[in-house]
Amino acid sequence: MxxxxxxxxxxxxxxxxxxxxxxxxxxxxxxxxxxxxxxxxxxxxxxxxxxxxxxxxxxxxxxxxxxxxxxxxxxxxxxxxxxxxxxxxxxxxxxxxxxxxxxxxxxxxxxxxxxxxxxxxxxxxxxxxxxxxxxxxxxxxxxxxxxxxxxxxxxxxxxxxxxxxTTYLLDTRHATVEDYWSTFRSKHRRELQRERRVLTQSGVRITESAPDADTHVRLVHGVVADHGASLDVLPEDFLRALHRHLAPHDRSLTAIDLSGDAIAVFAAYDFGSERSLWLAGLDVDRLDSFGPYRPMVATAVESAITAGVPLVNLGRGNPAPKRRVGAVAAPxxxxxxxxxxxxxxxxxxxxxxxxxxxxxxxxxxxxxx
Known part of the structure; x- marks a missing residue:
């Protein structure tokens, strides 16, 4: 020292x-x-x-x-x-x-x-x-x-x-989830309801839980590799260490299919006054697009409102769906x-x-x- x-x-x-x-x-x-x-x-x-x-x-x-x-x-x-x-x-x-x-x-x-x-x-x-x-x-x-x-x-x-x-921040200081959605145009609410309905009809449900470490690594690396990036930016040992050390703060979301398999994940953590959605992962062998993405974002926001978390950091990239739920760009x-x-x-x-x-x-x- x-x-x-x-x-x-x-x-x-x-x-x-x-x-x-x-x-x-x-x-x-x-x-x-x-x-x-x-x-x-x-x-x-x-x-x-x-x-x-x-x-x-x-x-x-x-x-x-x-x-x-x-x-x-x-x-x-x-x-x-x-x-x-x-x-x-x-x-x-x-x-x-x-x-x-x-x-x-x-x-x-x-x-x-x-x-x-x-x-x-x-x-x-x-x-x-x-x-x-x-x-x-x-x-x-x-x-x-x-x-x-x-x-x-x-x-x-x-x-x-x-x-x-640029990251995307969302003020979630609403009394209820209904108050939050009332600020949106009815067209946008209907679009999200339709996406959620399609997801449910396909047998996919979104749970407020973290997958096991093996599944977490597999899903995150699936997206990284699918984008042609090197896995050394998010090596397996690093992801496993974060999965273990951040467990007390974990508020992850997992999309699960009819067979009970995890097909998508948002790694999310609560600390202080912020919920941070850090990484997304996807089973790219079974899905050719991130269909659960927007319903998972909406679920994360609703969960934060219900828990009284005042700010959600939706992370970097994918600006369009984040703006659609009210997030503001923060350089x-x-x-x-x-x-x-x-x-x-x-x-x-x-x-x-x-x-x-x-x-x-x-x-x-x-x-x-």
């Missing part, structure tokens, strides 16, 4: 793995700061147990005295298929490891701080730069940042930034910095190209998330 003094009198500790983090204290800060499952201790534990690449943990913790007031998961990335694909799209040759906060597989990244200690964000950002220098990183930054003041703050500090992708940004001036210019040019040519490109296919 390394301790770094930063501006404003904040103390930032750099912790080299979840084994040195207090799960309850860390998660309490994430919840209070408005974070989701992607900042949770459980997500980091799964990531470190079976990483989809080669990563060294370097998590940042900001303290006010002895009280933890801000966190920033981070990894020194030596090999990551997603990052390398982004670098290729941006036309840049990474000259060494990158300290990234924190994972391209997640829907959210960067630092979080308690509402009454937002100045801790500056300490965490400064600490990230110090840690990058100490670890010999070629560059450092944050990925999947929501649009807002933090992105503006990083751009103002000289970071190169680009919109990397996600990548921000990178370096101390080398020629390299800084290179990063700015590369991220401009990325936003122009590669934004909203998902390594695992538009049907996966």
């Amino acid at each position: 390394t301790i770094t003094d930063v501006v404003g009198g904040r103390r930032v500790e750099v912790v080299r793995g979840v084994a040195d983090l207090d799960r309850e204290v860390w998660n309490a800060v994430v919840r209070a700061a408005g974070g989701s499952v992607f900042h949770s201790w459980e997500w980091l534990a799964a990531f470190e147990e079976a990483p989809p690449g080669v990563f060294e943990p370097a998590h940042q913790l900001a303290y006010d005295g002895d009280r933890l007031v801000g966190v920033c998961p981070a990894y020194l990335v030596h090999h990551c298929p997603r990052l390398e694909r982004i670098a290729e799209t941006a036309g840049i040759d990474l000259g060494g490891p990158v300290l990234l906060a924190h994972s391209l597989a997640a829907f959210a990244g960067g630092p979080l701080a308690l509402p009454e200690h937002l100045d801790a964000l500056d300490a965490l950002i400064s600490g990230l730069a110090d840690t990058a220098a100490a670890l010999g990183a070629w560059a450092w930054g944050a990925v999947n940042l929501p649009a807002g003041r933090l992105v503006g703050r990083l751009i103002g500090a000289g970071y190169a930034a680009a919109r990397l992708n 996600l940004y990548l921000a990178l910095a370096t101390t080398d001036r020629p390299r800084t210019a290179l990063l700015h040019a590369a991220l401009r190209r990325l936003e122009r040519d590669g934004a909203d490109h998902d390594d695992v296919g538009d049907g996966c998330c």
